[in-house]
Amino acid sequence: MPGSAPIQGSAAAMNMIAALLxxxxxxxxxxxxxxxxxxxxxxxxxxxxxxxxxELVAALVVSxxxxxxxxxxxxxxxxxxxxxxxxxxxxxxxxxxxxMQAEMPGRxxxxxxxxxxxxxxxxxxxxxxxxxxxxxxSPPEIIATDVSGAALARARAGRYSQFEIQRGLSVLxxxxxxxxxxxxxxANPELVRKVQYRQHNLAGDGPPPxxxxxxxxRNVLLYFSxxxxxxxxxxxxxxxxxxxxxxxxxxxxxxxxxxHFVPSERFRGLYQAVDPGTPAHSTRLAxx
Amino acid sequence: xxxxxxxxxxxxxxxxxxxxxxxxxxxxREAGDGREALDSCLxxxxxxxxxxxxxxxxxxxxxxxxxxxSGLPQRPKVVFCTTENGMAYIRAAIExxxxxxxxxxxxxxTLESKLQIVGVA
Numbered sequence: 001m002p003g004s005a006p007i008q009g010s011a012a013a014m015n016m017i018a019a020l021l022x023x024x025x026x027x028x029x030x031x032x033x034x035x036x037x038x039x040x041x042x043x044x045x046x047x048x049x050x051x052x053x054x055e056l057v058a059a060l061v062v063s064x065x066x067x068x069x070x071x072x073x074x075x076x077x078x079x080x081x082x083x084x085x086x087x088x089x090x091x092x093x094x095x096x097x098x099x100m101q102a103e104m105p106g107r108x109x110x111x112x113x114x115x116x117x118x119x120x121x122x123x124x125x126x127x128x129x130x131x132x133x134x135x136x137x138s139p140p141e142i143i144a145t146d147v148s149g150a151a152l153a154r155a156r157a158g159r160y161s162q163f164e165i166q167r168g169l170s171v172l173x174x175x176x177x178x179x180x181x182x183x184x185x186x187a188n189p190e191l192v193r194k195v196q197y198r199q200h201n202l203a204g205d206g207p208p209p210x211x212x213x214x215x216x217x218r219n220v221l222l223y224f225s226x227x228x229x230x231x232x233x234x235x236x237x238x239x240x241x242x243x244x245x246x247x248x249x250x251x252x253x254x255x256x257x258x259x260h261f262v263p264s265e266r267f268r269g270l271y272q273a274v275d276p277g278t279p280a281h282s283t284r285l286a287x288x
Numbered sequence: 289x290x291x292x293x294x295x296x297x298x299x300x301x302x303x304x305x306x307x308x309x310x311x312x313x314x315x316x317r318e319a320g321d322g323r324e325a326l327d328s329c330l331x332x333x334x335x336x337x338x339x340x341x342x343x344x345x346x347x348x349x350x351x352x353x354x355x356x357x358s359g360l361p362q363r364p365k366v367v368f369c370t371t372e373n374g375m376a377y378i379r380a381a382i383e384x385x386x387x388x389x390x391x392x393x394x395x396x397x398t399l400e401s402k403l404q405i406v407g408v409a
Contacts, residue, residue: 162391162393166390166391167397170405172382180375
């Protein structure tokens with residue numbers, strides 16, 4: 001009976017699924033985390049009335065539409081995120097934007113949240129910058145992208161489960177920006193409208209149009225191979241204006257991977273975009 | 289090591305909360321109602337209180353008011369932890385002086401996150 005049968009996959013099926021994910025998104029599944037394939041795909045296998053991972057792979061092979069493979073990829077993508085993740089880093093971004101605004105009065109800053117998953121990061125930025133408006137800081141334009149159409153649909157809806165809404169979000173912010181609705185919490189449409197969501201594949205697409213003052217790409221590179229990390233950092237470098245900032249996850253670095261960024265001396269943990277041909281020390285002075 | 293007083297009339301909830309809090313390096317004390325919790329706080333104030341709403345003898349809200357009136361020089365942080373998930377309850381708790389609010393059911397990430405927000409984890 002499909003409802004209770006174990007979802008065991010052959011090594012060949014597991015490899016095919018892992019290869020599909022890497023081909024579409026660049027994300028790799030480490031050998032010691034191969035169990036994630038079965039766990040993540042179990043609901044889809046059941047939903048399709050299939051019994052095993054091998055049957056799902058067979059369905060993928062005969063399927064003529066991209067719909068099933070997109071569902072497989074969406075299910076496998078790691079969507080781990082939370083509101084105000086590494087809150088101190090977000091405050092640094094707010095402070096950096098404040099300084100940039102002072103240096104370039106009259107120009108609206110642009111932020112890119114790359115790999116935004118279900119939207120908690122860009123919404124956190126939107127909340128923070130709206131709160132800073134009362135202190136005279138102008139809100140930047142926020143572009144948020146993700147490779148997963150399913151994740152973006154959730155981000156655009158601004159609906160979060162009770163568990164999601166409580167991770168990282170203070171109760172004061174929750175009652176200021178969200179309304180309870182049928183066991184879920186829905187973001188104020190005005191807040192959602194402060195973010196422009198677009199589908200974008202960091203592994204294959206060029207940067208979104210225009211230059212950005214600050215780019216966040218947190219906890220994304222860690223799922224990529226070293227070669228792809230270099231390529232993605234090149235894409236991010238093309239997106240950040242000279243002197244602009246790149247923000248990576250706590251365990252991620254540009255060191256050994258890109259000459260386009262140097263650690264910011266002013267904002268700890270952030271990277272400043274430099275021209276690789278320019279001596280780093282002279283460019284570093286630009287934001288001091 | 290920070291101290292957390294778990295106030296809940298459910299032994300199961302206290303046990304679950306204790307388990308999570310101990311993995312977060314908290315020293316945990318327990319109370320089964322607001323009156324017991326107030327006595328515990330006045331004897332030795334904890335750093336933070338995880339507080340249920342509906343309890344016999346003294347409710348979480350009555351406890352919070354009594355704690356405010358107790359004259360403790362340094363009031364512990366108070367995190368409501370309740371099944372009362374409506375906006376009216378949440379607003380009432382904040383107005384009464386609660387620092388944070390956890391809606392049951394909760395997990396380790398939720399509890400850790402809220403304790404970080406109030407500055408005790």
